[in-house]
Amino acid sequence: MTSSPTWDPSQPILEIEHLSISFFTRLREIPAVMDFSCKVMAGEAMGLVGESGCGKSTVALAVMRELGKTGRIVGGSIKFKGRDLTTMSAEELRHIRGSEIAMIYQEPMASLNPAMKVGAQLAEVPMLHSGMSKADAWKLARQIVADVRLPDPDRIINSYPHQLSGGQQQRIVIAMALMAKPALLILDEPTTALDVTVEAGIVDLVKELGEKYGTSMLFISHNLGLVMDVCDRICVMYSGEAVETGNVEQVFDEMRHPYTQALFRSIPLPGADKNARPLISIPGNFPLPHERPPGCNFGPRCDYFQKGRCDAAEVPMFPVPGSDRHETRCFRWAEIDWDAPPAKREVKEKAEIGRVVLKMEDLRKYYSVSGGAFGGGTKKVVKANETLSFEAHEGETLAIVGESGCGKSTFAKVLMGLETATSGSIMLFDENVQSTPIQKRNTDTVSQVQMVFQNPFDTLNPSMSVGRQIIRALEIFKYGKSDEERHQRMLELLDLVKLPRAFAERMPRQLSGGQKQRVGIARAFAGGAKVVVADEPVSALDVSVQAAVTDLLMDIQRENKTTLLFISHDLSIVRYLSDRVMVMYLGHVVEMGTTDQVFSPPYHPYTEALLSAVPIADTHVQRKRIVLEGDIPSAMNPPPGCPFQTRCRWKSQVPGNLCETEVPPVQVLEGGHQIKCHLSREILATMEPVIKIAAE
């Protein structure tokens, strides 16, 4: 099947008109998408953004006609090359799926068959759609695998999915989608599960392949920066509706919908500052599909809401005159002064940074692991942390950044006492806690170091009310003399994390992600913790909620003078809220300094690459792209010499083969800025900034 004869390439390749989709559960009909329209022209990349649950995936799956047993298209049409997909027979659909429309999903591991070789899964597509012979199909598979820039394609096509890394798996999923050279590619959050440097590689690849094959794309993401990198046009969704659509520059620079504006104000762009220009979170919560307000869905959270007008009737899409197909779903778009600064941005006082409360010296953590699946084989040593030394002060936020597997979480576990260090010391208030496992630490020490986890869902007991869980924590920390006292403290903690007191009675499943994370924070602060380790506390949350939760952490920190160790891979948020930053790679601290020192040159070569990989949703920012080749080496088998030498682009500037033979020393530059690299100071001084803000 190639293009249908009746289709004229100047017409949209995908035209969705007034699409409504509902899920029918036993209780009720859930209208997940309402009156959604969008057009994708040939060769165009359309970005679909919005908070989770707004219906992005539902739209994508509707295009594939894959809504499951409960989902149904209840209105509108989806035209692909002029043919209506909603009325197509199963057999016709089957010919289009995979050959003309292909889809790439969020979790590469789950979308590959674990019991089939990668090559077989790839070769299946052309064998099915163009009747290619098996040998030819495998040859094509090998070629496409090379096209998606995977090393050693012959080995890869003969591997099983679990033998590949996450980034490689996602490249395979992309290769699979490209096997039949589809006209339309749907990508549903293709990089969410991946590290930034891997993500950057995948995004480059997708863009390049899109241009090479002239494929149109529907790119779903909640990351505005990514959408800017990849897409020509954007469609912002809110609660099942498109609220604003237009080309990317126009929407980013001249947004005409209050929700889009609020979204941009809630993300940490360069220039945001936790004290002078804090983020503004969107108040309230996203309405559930069956509890939408009358009139404008965004009404209850909108700063420009006007009673009697915004809640009177359904809002239609208004075209913005003099623009390139720019439309907005707001009654008041023409009246609002879009350039006015936000009204309620409160400037906060900078917290005092006090004395040293936590000190680590030459901390090492090695794990010994056995090789084989059944416990056979030789023992290997994984050096999860190599000679970590640092100090953290009272009231300070120290960020620890690095890709997954670089040892961030091990470090947190050692500090928490969930693991014992191999050597070195950890001093807390001059009390050496290094080799004391948590069971043996006294409650005082335990309550002074607390943790907020990435996934609030995993750490709350599902069968215990919120209030009960906080009281449990208070009991463990031996807080208060009586139950009444603890109950009182629990209510205060709820106030502290800005949850209504009535939430004490709720069960965890009745809370949203952001609310659960607040409970997690309340628990961590229950014992008056002096040091809080936050392990990716907001990465599972939506941007608008992220802002609120980070703000909350900052407020509590300011009040309690807590030392916050903020573990994250999201450099935007790190730049926004931390005082000092520590960059880790393969268990080594490769760079450490104040936020300004780390985010401006001279950089450690790894930091430079990391910074250049972060997508930034600002059209004025120019980024230098540094692509990191290959994957992060296995911690079981690190390279000799500098841990970063396998991917470093500066290596040639170091005389001899020092980088390959010797672990670099820590150079201390001006202002205590530390860089673990062999590069000379002269060369370091020549480094250019990765991010430039263009003059307006």
Added chain:
Amino acid sequence: MGLFVLRRLGVMLLTAIALTFVVFFLTNLQPNLEKLARTEGSVRMSEEAVQDWIEQNGHSGSVFLRYGQWLGVVPGWTYTDEKGDTRGRCFQIGEDPATAPRYCGLLQGNWGYSTFFKAPVLDSLGEKLAATGWLMLAVMLVMVPTSLILGVLSGMREGSVTDRTLSTFSIASTATPEYVSGVVLVALFATAATGISPLLAEWGLIEPKKTLFLASATSAMDDITFWNFALPVMTIALYGIGYIARMTRASMTEVMTQQYIRTARLKGVPFRTVVMRHALRNALIAPFTVIMLQFPWLLNGVVIVESLFNYKGFGWTLVQAASNNDIPLLLACSVVAVVVVLLTQLISDIGYVFLNPRIRLA
């Protein structure tokens, strides 16, 4: 791989020793020995005579030592009575104790003398095991394909009419124990007075007074035919079919909701191919283990069915050994059972590794 198998074999050996010891201990409890003394000696023996008999025939002393003798790692007992005759585990009266081997247990191939068969245990057991082997083979050949097909068919479209029909059948068949289904099958197909046989006879399809299937499988000992073997095989298989089909169904429905199945569908793979190529192998990983673990369960069915159909195999032997207090035979049966159970576990572990590429041996 070799190391893994070796290690598993080691663990198996220990388990086998522990299990057989338990059986040895239970069969050699004092009341059993007294009963043995009275059957071997005379029913009217006095208490003391019984105790003497037990002592003179090597049944006294530490149970560990006796177990060791039975295994063949402890020298066999000898007893010299007041007349100067010496008896022992390893030789008959009249033979010269000096020329007899010191050890004579399982390891030396001396499995004892069956009081029920009046023959060495090893000789009689071999033949019975072969008979049961044929039965098991037939059961497996019927049970495994049927149950997998049923399970896959009902699991590939959860909630469909096919699924509900097949699931009902599976549940009914596992819920019926062998002694019930055996009797029902016999009544239906192998009784001259009830079921379908009188009807068939009336229509002249079979001879009058004959039955469609035979209610006794004794003739199958010499010559297996469809008519004498079908009922015992079906009786055992029915139970297993339901069980394995349900496991397969559960595994299949789970696999069908996996994302990679969606990927396959969205590649445009036809439903049949999705099931055959993408779902099947993944769906069979769990039932495979279940099938292997089903083997020991079959032994259980074998005991009932062999007694019911009078098929003189291993299960029948076990029943006879138990009811006749034939200790050496009982012990031998338990050794066989333990080995079968442990071997199937090993096969199941190894097979799992081969089916599941995510587990590879170093």
